[in-house]
Amino acid sequence: MSNIEASKKLAAYTAVDRHVKPEHRIIGIGSGSTVPYVVERIVQQGEEANKGRVFIPTGFQSKELIVSSKLALGDVDEYPTIDVTLDGADEVDYQLNCVKGGGACHLREKVLAEAANTFILVADYRKNVQYLGTNFVQGVPIEVVPFAYAKVLQNLHHILGSPNAVLRMAVKKAGPVVTDNGNFIIDAPFPREKMLDPYIIMAQIKMLTGVVEVGLFCRMAKAAYFGNEDGTVTVRWDDEKVEQVAAPE
Ligand SMILES: O=C[C@H](O)[C@H](O)[C@H](O)COP(=O)(O)O
Known part of the structure; x- marks a missing residue:
């Protein structure tokens, strides 16, 4: 697995461990190449934990991911209040403003972010920037x-x-x-x-x-998790605190 891929997985696993709690029933699943690790970790919570949970996709890709992982599929018109939504990002700044839509999914992603009591971003270290437009220059x-x-x-x-x-x-x-x-x-x-x-x-x-x-999500996220090359995870919070955590087991 490449460094970048490993960083995505680290971020996703750490975020799921901290934010997808046993009492959560309605869970929003974002789009992109980091989100499959989110779903992988949720599946690892076990059948008992996932019994009675409903997963809401942000598009074709996450719908397929939910179905192929044998999780229960729902939609936001039926479940307009979501416990937690986890999603990737193209870039995130120090105030947790972010660019999304590199995969053209940002309309549904923003609806699921707004519908969520807690919105969490997961990404690799390249997305962690001071100002938007630093590495993600396509606009x-x-x-x-x-x-x-x-x-x-x-x-x-x-x-x-x-x-x-x-x-x-x-x-x-x-x-x-x-x-x-x-x-x-x-x-x-x-x-x-x-x-x-x-x-x-x-x-x-x-x-x-x-x-x-x-595809600009301004101060919507509670926290952003960035996997680093050295196996640690940097967490940026909505109050601008920054935390460094060790990788999960
Ligand atoms: O439209 C796509 C989404 O906003 C993705 O969440 C975003 O592009 C990040 O994707 P990735 O995790 O593949 O970098």
Whole structure:
């Protein structure tokens, strides 16, 4: 297993051990390459612990993960209050603002984050930054309704200060990425000064008609767990405290 993969697993295992408690019944499962380790650790809690629990996915990938792990699947329209949601991130700053949507799942992810009593981020050490846009430079993912994409792009280029915003194109399909909700994704890079307090630009983007959701999650998480190369885990809390913990058994 590579260092990065091991770091993702460390972060996920530590977060599950601390935040998925026996009394939790409704659990939100995020998307991305770190989340499979979250589900792996939850399964390790045993059949008894998972009996009566319902797991809510943030998209196609996590739905498959829940079903293939033989956990009970539910949806947020049936369970609008979630005990705890665990999810990955593309980048997280020192105030727990984060960029999400590298996998185009941020609309459902934000709904599950908002629905949760506790929202927890899990990631490898590359995602732990002072300011957003440090390592994840492709820009803020923005989900838009297809017919409005050109208008929103124009707004981003000429009004909101992202001249390099682009429509995200698919890799093994001609044309744009289409989300689980049938929408398009725009990736909009912003200069550092806009990322110092990302709430402002998040609100401005969200006000553009045609935008469905912005991949900036501002101060929503209770804690972020980052697996490190040396086998420790750095935990950042919502009060800006930073904790260093040893790896779980
Ligand atoms: O849309 C995708 C999600 O926001 C992911 O949680 C995010 O891209 C992080 O994924 P990974 O754990 O693969 O870095």
